Amino acid sequence: MYTSSLDAAFAALADPTRRAILARLAAGEATVTQLAEPFEFTQPAISQHLKVLEGAGLIASRVDGTKRPRRLVGAGIEAMDEWLAMVREAMERNYDRLDDVLAAMEIDKSKERKRDDDDKDDT
Amino acid sequence: MTMTKMTLKTEGDTHVLVTRRFAASPEALYRAHTEPKLIQKWLLGPEGWTMPVCISDAQTGGSIRYEWTDGKGGAFHLTGEFLELEPYSRILHVERMHLPDPTPDNHVETRFDAEGAGTLMTLRMTLPDARTRAVMLASGMERGMEASYVRLDGMI
Numbered sequence A: 001m002y003t004s005s006l007d008a009a010f011a012a013l014a015d016p017t018r019r020a021i022l023a024r025l026a027a028g029e030a031t032v033t034q035l036a037e038p039f040e041f042t043q044p045a046i047s048q049h050l051k052v053l054e055g056a057g058l059i060a061s062r063v064d065g066t067k068r069p070r071r072l073v074g075a076g077i078e079a080m081d082e083w084l085a086m087v088r089e090a091m092e093r094n095y096d097r098l099d100d101v102l103a104a105m106e107i108d109k110s111k112e113r114k115r116d117d118d119d120k121d122d123t
Numbered sequence B: 001m002t003m004t005k006m007t008l009k010t011e012g013d014t015h016v017l018v019t020r021r022f023a024a025s026p027e028a029l030y031r032a033h034t035e036p037k038l039i040q041k042w043l044l045g046p047e048g049w050t051m052p053v054c055i056s057d058a059q060t061g062g063s064i065r066y067e068w069t070d071g072k073g074g075a076f077h078l079t080g081e082f083l084e085l086e087p088y089s090r091i092l093h094v095e096r097m098h099l100p101d102p103t104p105d106n107h108v109e110t111r112f113d114a115e116g117a118g119t120l121m122t123l124r125m126t127l128p129d130a131r132t133r134a135v136m137l138a139s140g141m142e143r144g145m146e147a148s149y150v151r152l153d154g155m156i
Helices: A004-012 A016-026 A032-036 A043-055 A074-115 B026-034 B036-042 B130-144
Strands: A059-061 A070-072 B007-011 B015-022 B050-056 B063-069 B075-086 B090-098 B106-115 B118-126
Touching (some): A004 A043, A016 A032, A016 A043, A016 A059, A016 A070, A032 A043, A043 A059, A043 A070, A074 B036, B026 B090, B026 B106, B026 B118, B036 B050
Antiparallel strands (some): A059 A070, B007 B015, B015 B118, B050 B063, B090 B106, B106 B118
């Protein structure tokens, strides 16, 4: 079901840098220094993005000496996937109904053709 | 059964792209997207929801208003305007959900392209910015499709 943490997760994903960070973390754990490398951002700027991702439950960190490597949190990503699957399902249900509506329109149309002698059927 | 699998994906920072194939003509699809009596039969989202009010004034500048209810006290509505209409191939409209506060404008271009004996529908939503898209996908679509064009929806 929809939750505020899911809202936070989607909002966190609205930023291209944060999406890139997640993509990097999908390849494995990384430190702030490693994460900052591909971007033209300072480490504090990257740390700010990491804080948002962490708050949204998408990443977590552990202590390794003086470093705090970050990793993806599967549950957060799965919750978003599940949510999108629900959205997709609702739309798919609409379009399945639309299939039926279109089929019924086709039937109505052929009835009209039968009624109207002047209407030449060109199919 | 025909191959009608829907695709839903995000494009760039502000777009959502939905595609779906139908075993019907572009004309039938266009009518099903613009005539109230037809829209009320399918644009409903989850089981149990109905659309008792449907205004769809299909002309440039014409109004759109859809009201949904679940019959158990749940209700919300959408308003919008038609911006460009090209029968039977393209519709450009803008819409917003009222939850009850209006969501930011979602510009939606719907194309119907004949493909074989059927039609390929391509729906492209444009949101004002990335955050709006994210929030729409997360919450607005929940209610809209309550969810239906997740609804979109790339969006996503």
